[in-house]
Amino acid sequence: MHEGSKRLHGASILVVAIQQLKSISGVFVAFIALRFLGGKQNDLGFELILAGLGVLTIIPAVLRYFTIRYELSDDSFTVTSGLLYRQKRTVPLERIQNVSLKRNLLHQVLGVTSLKVETASGGDAEVELNVVGMAEAERLSAALQRVEQAPALETPPEEAIFRASVRDLLLAGATQNRAGVIVIFFLGLLNYAHELLPNLAKNLPSANVMPGASNAAMITGMVVLLLVLLAGWVLSMITSVFVYFGFQLSRSEGVLRLKHGLLTQIQATLPVRRIQSIRIVAPVLQRRLGYCNVYADSAASYADHSAGGAAVLTPLIARERVADVLHLAFPIEPHRATFTKVSPLLRRRSFVRYLIFAVILVGAAEAIVGPLAFAAMPATAAAAWYFACKRFQILGYCLLDGFVLVRDGVWKRTVTIFPENRIQSISLSQGPVQKRLEICTLSLASAAVGVSPAIIADVPYGAAVDLQDALIARSDLSQAGGL
């Protein structure tokens, strides 16, 4: 299949011009404001300047349209651009990590889309076509992924689908940890309010003069603060509905397809064999309700539809259905995982760490509520010990069917799943205290971009070295298919 070079869709002039107008809209607003403040009604200069700016945004948009050309050949995708500085970028098809379509409202009205092509080089997308027609985009997207259609891993060939309802999305927005923090803060305030307020009033000098007024001001402040927090919570729910509206995940011929968005619609493809790791994340509230999120990490940047550099496979899913989504990418039975715990010394070390944090917190509270805060010390110490024990229960690793699983997180439980052959480097580090206790920390890194390595803290030293050697040997032996 060889075809001549093509231009972008004609609407690109309009789209780019409007995008540029948007980016300099601040200047326009400033000019108009100046005009009104200046009070001169018949000043032609302003109109001329405004018109000039408008022309300035149109010219590059037109030039762009006439200078950008793309060409799809049998094994590569070439884009030439630039008027004075010509640039020709060739992307080999086999290097393409994913192709995504993004449509905001304007795109939808005009029936066009922007198309991004990413390779493993990280950073921004390698190629962005802004904009091409919808049919052309679908055709390009299929053709660009053509090389990908041989699945590398043994997975069921049939198409499986996951959808998220609006109710799911509302719940997802409501139960992210930031919402959890707000709720806890809210409950904490209610508990302490009656103790907190009189104390504060006593400590303030003005309270001696007008105790009533000061209290009223305090309560108003509290209410405003609560309203702000509540608004943030609602906003979080609304955001997740807008971003993930109509969420749909499907798989065909070794490629995962994602589709979501209300105003800005996103269609992305992610070849299964490009997935570096999958993370199952459950913030505390979602875990209590039996839900979690699933993310897939790849070597491409995923700059636009990202959650910390990862593709969202599900915004919210019931725990018993996680395996179904997981099976789209990895043939693994997560319920069979039995996690190996790390050294019990982790408990002690975590306790000390949490306790230091607690002491700082109590110290800060002392500055606000006075010596009363020290009464909370035993309770915070107990909490520190509780969380240290909890962390020891949770932190662990597991080798299962050619996969490595790492579990961690008291507040935000995360299970990271790597195929063994995706691990590129393993670091073992040992601080002075760890050295005395003969334990160390392992961190496993794949080629996933923008994702921090999976960390297993406080593993007994001997076991850690053995694990490190065994894993890296397996990773190198089974290098099926590179990235």
Added chain:
Amino acid sequence: MQESAVERVELVHVAPQALHPAIRNVWRWSGVISWTILSVLFTALELVIVRGAFDKESYIPFIAPVVCLGFATLSWWLADRQYRAWTYQLRTHDLVMSHGLLWKSRRCVARGRVQHIDINSGPLDRRWGLVQVSIYVAGALGSVGSIPGLTPVEAETLREAILEGRYTNA
């Protein structure tokens, strides 16, 4: 300190390898240089912040140079032990880099995952005829690890040995 790098051409192999001993001089002098610069900066800062710092009887101008001299001495003295802690080892499947005194580190990089290898040398490295090898893998920002204190020949041998067993994506 005047010893120049003797060319130690050995094949890469199973036993953990030490760096070239001359790297200690690079570390010592880079410590001296950076602490000297810091001492000048801190002294200047004292001059700006503390009023009357440079009165005749004031001891303040001496704080930064003395502290920095202490650290420079410490780093000079530690270079030897740092050197003994540093080893690298090229095995069948990976490259292992171990180093560190207080904070120990042992990093394994899968050979098949190495994307490219840089050999570079700073002015101090060149003074003692040494180079540094940096290993890059996909996805990571910057190098995943680097081995200082190799002779150019050693570095070249190591680079070829790492890339040799690598899969080729034809």
